[in-house]
Amino acid sequence: MAFHLTRLLRGNRDLSTFLTCAAVSFVLLALPPAAKETAGRALSGVVLGPFKRLTTAAIETAQVREENAALRRIAAELMNERNALIEHRQENERLRELLRVLVTFPEEESFELLPARVIGMPGGRVIERMEIDRGAEHGARAGMAVVTPEGLVGKVVTVHPTRALVEPLANASSAVSVVTERGRVRGVLKPRYHAASELTTWQIDYVPARSDVEPGDRVITSGLGGVVPAGLSVGTVTSVEDGPLTMEVDVRLNVDFSKVEHVFVITGTRSGPRPLTDMEEKLLREIEKLSEEEHE
Amino acid sequence: MRLGAYAALAFVAVVLDATVAPEVEILGARPDLLVLVVVYGSLALGSRPATIGGFLMGLVVDTELPEYLGLHAFALAVVGFLSAGIWEHLVRSNVFVQCGVLLVATMLHDGIYYLVYYRNHLDMYTSFLARYGLLGGLYTAALGALVFGLARARGWRAIAGDRSP
Numbered sequence: 001m002a003f004h005l006t007r008l009l010r011g012n013r014d015l016s017t018f019l020t021c022a023a024v025s026f027v028l029l030a031l032p033p034a035a036k037e038t039a040g041r042a043l044s045g046v047v048l049g050p051f052k053r054l055t056t057a058a059i060e061t062a063q064v065r066e067e068n069a070a071l072r073r074i075a076a077e078l079m080n081e082r083n084a085l086i087e088h089r090q091e092n093e094r095l096r097e098l099l100r101v102l103v104t105f106p107e108e109e110s111f112e113l114l115p116a117r118v119i120g121m122p123g124g125r126v127i128e129r130m131e132i133d134r135g136a137e138h139g140a141r142a143g144m145a146v147v148t149p150e151g152l153v154g155k156v157v158t159v160h161p162t163r164a165l166v167e168p169l170a171n172a173s174s175a176v177s178v179v180t181e182r183g184r185v186r187g188v189l190k191p192r193y194h195a196a197s198e199l200t201t202w203q204i205d206y207v208p209a210r211s212d213v214e215p216g217d218r219v220i221t222s223g224l225g226g227v228v229p230a231g232l233s234v235g236t237v238t239s240v241e242d243g244p245l246t247m248e249v250d251v252r253l254n255v256d257f258s259k260v261e262h263v264f265v266i267t268g269t270r271s272g273p274r275p276l277t278d279m280e281e282k283l284l285r286e287i288e289k290l291s292e293e294e295h296e
Numbered sequence: 297m298r299l300g301a302y303a304a305l306a307f308v309a310v311v312l313d314a315t316v317a318p319e320v321e322i323l324g325a326r327p328d329l330l331v332l333v334v335v336y337g338s339l340a341l342g343s344r345p346a347t348i349g350g351f352l353m354g355l356v357v358d359t360e361l362p363e364y365l366g367l368h369a370f371a372l373a374v375v376g377f378l379s380a381g382i383w384e385h386l387v388r389s390n391v392f393v394q395c396g397v398l399l400v401a402t403m404l405h406d407g408i409y410y411l412v413y414y415r416n417h418l419d420m421y422t423s424f425l426a427r428y429g430l431l432g433g434l435y436t437a438a439l440g441a442l443v444f445g446l447a448r449a450r451g452w453r454a455i456a457g458d459r460s461p
Contacts, residue, residue: 013344014342014343014344014347014377014380014381015377017343017344017347017348017377018343018347018373018374018376018377021347021348021350021351021369021370021373022370022373022374024351024366024369025351025354025366025367025369025370025373026366026370027366028355028358028365028366028369029364029365029366029367029370029412031365031366033363036362036363036365037362037363038362039359039362039365040358040359040360040361040362040365041359041362043355043356043359044356044359044360044362047310047356047359048310048311048314048356048359048360051311051314051315052311052314052315055311055315055316056315059315059319
């Protein structure tokens with residue numbers, strides 16, 4: 001039997017190789033656990049250890065990179081959201097102020113106000129025109145005055161169905177009849193563009209010499225001409241220079257045209273205060289409540 | 297395939313099996329790179345290199361779980377020996393045949409391993425073999441198809457050439 005087996009194995013090297021491997025495997029399996037543990041750990045540390053550490057480091061690096069990219073993306077999204085929130089908060093404050101004006105505009109002479117958003121400012125260094133997102137379909141007409149809570153902005157000059165162009169006081173051809181609130185001195189407010197300094201200032205023309213005008217006097221619209229209603233705040237007198245025939249009266253406007261975002265078109269006036277709607281009364285109460293909370 | 301290349305490939309397979317294979321699991325099953333190398337080793341080089349290669353690769357892998365030191369070595373030696381024997385009776389240039397051999401070889405390897413590992417829990421043995429053995433076998437067979445395609449494209453006649461009996 002043993003002889004035949006030996007002959008078989010000698011004649012078949014493949015089989016003998018396999019049987020040898022199998023035998024060694026069984027011997028290893030039969031080793032005491034402690035010996036297997038010692039041998040296994042030694043072999044594993046030498047053969048696979050360095051590669052496993054290397055691969056683990058590579059995989060972790062790749063994961064960290066992915067995580068880093070994801071975090072960067074999230075950070076960018078959060079930054080955008082934060083900017084949007086800041087923008088919304090600022091817009092909210094502006095709208096709240098506009099709402100306050102819409103609800104509480106001059107009680108003695110109430111105006112029909114059409115809220116509008118400025119959607120364009122064609123022109124170069126001087127703001128020649130403002131484009132608003134309200135037009136004929138909303139009730140806007142050429143010649144109507146345009147205001148903000150701070151005061152007069154200009155007047156509507158061109159009307160399209162859903163938008164309109166406003167000529168602001170900064171426009172070179174702008175001319176508005178005004179009056180000083182204290183001395184009731186009338187004149188025509190016109191812009192002066194200074195090319196050297198690239199600045200626009202405003203002066204009241206046709207003010208007779210020795211008129212009762214002082215720096216600090218409030219300037220309002222006179223209502224002459226029938227285009228712009230009387231009593232709209234325009235600005236403040238900054239300097240006065242008396243001449244032989246007329247005075248030079250410089251005015252600082254209340255409205256900064258470069259920062260105007262929301263305006264009202266005065267579509268009409270009515271005698272006596274306008275009755276508030278339920279919604280407006282509710283809004284007014286909420287605004288007053290918010291204002292009190294802010295003050296506290 | 298030269299013996300040196302086979303040894304290098306076997307070493308790479310052992311390292312990848314211990315490091316990268318867990319990262320490419322599908323439904324808990326991973327490709328059996330060792331079986332892949334042993335089976336193609338038997339195809340290209342014959343029985344003895346495949347058997348010894350399988351045994352040595354299995355031995356290195358066994359060091360990861362010393363309690364069963366020798367078990368992988370035995371299972372892969374069986375795979376190497378039997379696959380070398382079975383190639384003599386098959387059309388080796390057929391991709392489906394190669395994939396089939398890989399599937400059976402993987403299940404054979406897992407069958408031997410799980411049989412010892414779950415010797416006291418035969419119900420777990422069958423479920424593990426049915427799930428991970430079969431899925432792993434299919435995974436390995438799919439990789440085998442890729443190897444076959446690569447062999448065809450590169451002109452490795454030992455693997456892709458028609459040497460049918």
